[in-house]
Amino acid sequence: MIPASARLVTLALLTATLLVSSPAEASDGDPLGDRVWVWPAIPARVVRPFVAPAHMYGPGHRGLDLAGDSVRSPADGRVAFVGAVAGRDIVTIDHGDGLVTTLEPVVTDLDVGAVVARASPVGRVAAGGHAGPATVHFGVRWNGEYVNPLRLLGGVPRAVLLPCCER
DSSP states (O other): OOOHHHHHHHHHHHHHHHHHHOTTSHHHHOTTTTOOOOOSBSSOOEEEOOBOOSSTTSOOBOSEEEEOSEEEOSSSEEEEEEEEETTEEEEEEEEETTEEEEEESEEOSOOTTOEEOTTOEEEEEOSOSSSOTTEEEEEEEETTEEEOTHHHHTOSOOOOOOOOOOO
C-alpha cells in the first residue's frame, strides 16, 4: 500500500504537469506571455525589479525602474492620462484587454486620447518620483491588478518543479 503522503505528492506532481502542459493558454500557461511588447526605455537596463506585495495593500515594488532618458510605448494603445500626481509627471496608456501601463516621471507633448503605436515615442524622463535621475518607472495593471511587466516582455523564467522529499 502506498503511504498517503506519497499519494499526495504524486497527485500534486500530476496536477502540476497537466496545468503546465495544457494548450489552453499561450506561453507556458501565462495568458500574458504571448504579447509582443517592447521595452519602454532604451537601452533596457533594469535598475530595480518588480517585487510583488504579499497582499493588495502590502509593501512591494509594483513595476520596473529602467535606466534611460527617452520613453516609448511598449504596445499599441491610447493615452488615458497625462498630468502630475503627487508632484510626479505621469503618462498612462490603455492598451485594451484590461492592460494599462503607467510611466513616471515622464513629460510628454501627447494629449489624452492620442493613439500611440508600439515603440513610438511617448516622452522623456523628468525629475521626481521614487526612482533616481534618468530612470523611468514602468508599471502594468491587468484588470486593475499590478503584474510583473516582464511577463509581457518575455523575461520571466518558467517555474521548474524540483523533486521533493528524497529518501
